[in-house]
Amino acid sequence: MFDISNAEAEVLNVLWQQSPMSASDIIERLNEEREWHEKTVKTLLNRLVKKGAVDFEKDKRRYLYFPVLEQSSYQQHASQSLVQRLFSGRVSPLVAGFAKNNNLQKDDIESLKKLISDWEQEND
Amino acid sequence: MFDISNAEAEVLNVLWQQSPMSASDIIERLNEEREWHEKTVKTLLNRLVKKGAVDFEKDKRRYLYFPVLEQSSYQQHASQSLVQRLFSGRVSPLVAGFAKNNNLQKDDIESLKKLISDWEQEND
DNA sequence: AAACTACGATTACACTCGTAATCAAACAAA
DNA sequence: TTTGTTTGATTACGAGTGTAATCGTAGTTT
Known part of the structure; x- marks a missing residue:
């Protein structure tokens, strides 16, 4: 199976609680707890998509992300x-x-x- | 606390079973199970020492390693x-x-x- | 239309990890 | 004593990670 890093797992945790979510919503949700730069979270989302653990559907300009890995x-x-x-x-x-x-x-x-x-x- | 990587943990495992041990004995023991190059194990030992998880005492030319981290x-x-x-x-x-x-x-x-x-x- | 903004894509960069190879010094052998 | 060998120290190097900054482009504002 693909390896999920710790930081990536935190992003997944959000999506497991609720999905699909836009990047900005994910960021907002994460920052209730931690302090992550917007760009950082985008990177993590990208990596998760690349690994196949997360996918998205387009909602015009935005992506709505959802977990693939259960x-x-x-x-x-x-x-x-x-x-x-x-x-x-x-x-x-x-x-x-x-x-x-x-x-x-x-x-x-x-x-x-x-x-x-x-x-x-x-x-x- | 210091982070121990997976490979490092395998070396520690050997030392937890028996210590102190010379590098070559550790290598021999490890290679009953895995297939690691001598140099690789030396590197891991070095990193463990640097992290403070392992220490050693000198036995003339050789080092005898033992775990510090329990x-x-x-x-x-x-x-x-x-x-x-x-x-x-x-x-x-x-x-x-x-x-x-x-x-x-x-x-x-x-x-x-x-x-x-x-x-x-x-x-x- | 021109300037600005919001997004995803691409690039960055230092650090760790797995996996060694090379270097230097102390012994051992010839 | 010159040559090899053993052992730890230092260096290597690509992949992955944490943490972003920059680029390109489609909308938004003036």
Whole structure:
């Protein structure tokens, strides 16, 4: 698959929340959080299009951008490969790290419990 | 913190398993798995030293390298930041992705169950 | 119509990364 | 002692990244 850089991923994040969007809207949205020059965002959009992760349709002079790469695919791919590199593919040590550092919330726990019972329903 | 590239992380992985090690031993060990030119590994070691992630002591002509950055810190930092970027900091959606893709093993489930009960012991 | 503006396209540029090759110095061998 | 070899240091070099500036052109304003 194509590689998405961190900066590019932030742009994609906006498009995953809402699309299609014009460049200027994307820029405005991004700058609620960060501080990016208009030109910078345009470059990132261009690169994403070139990589095939984003496409657009013309609305006369403007382009309306939308994601081609699905968020879930990206999440899946990225987390898979991180867990592979860091923990030889096992996800539980990652969760253990979060637990140790007190980065688990009550509803994380609830979700995990549900995941587990679903899994056991299916696989046991 | 300093950024560790993927290639650099592979070298660190070797040192985390065993240290200190001479460059040539590291190279040999790495080449059980991958195919890296000697010069390449030397470069990576140099960069790691420059970044402060690795240090060495001299054994006459050779250097004996050892990690300064701890594996757990690195794991913690990297997984934290990935989960932040991809899932707004929540770890359970990541695990959900693994579950959906059938990337959970029975002992992952066991570990998770234990984590959860420990967490509940402490936090409830 | 001339000047200005808003957009996307193209170009820029320093820095990191992967992947080495070359350099210099210290030993080892002949 | 001259020659090779081993080892770290320095240099190389194209691709990717973060961060823009400039160019060309289609609209907009005066």
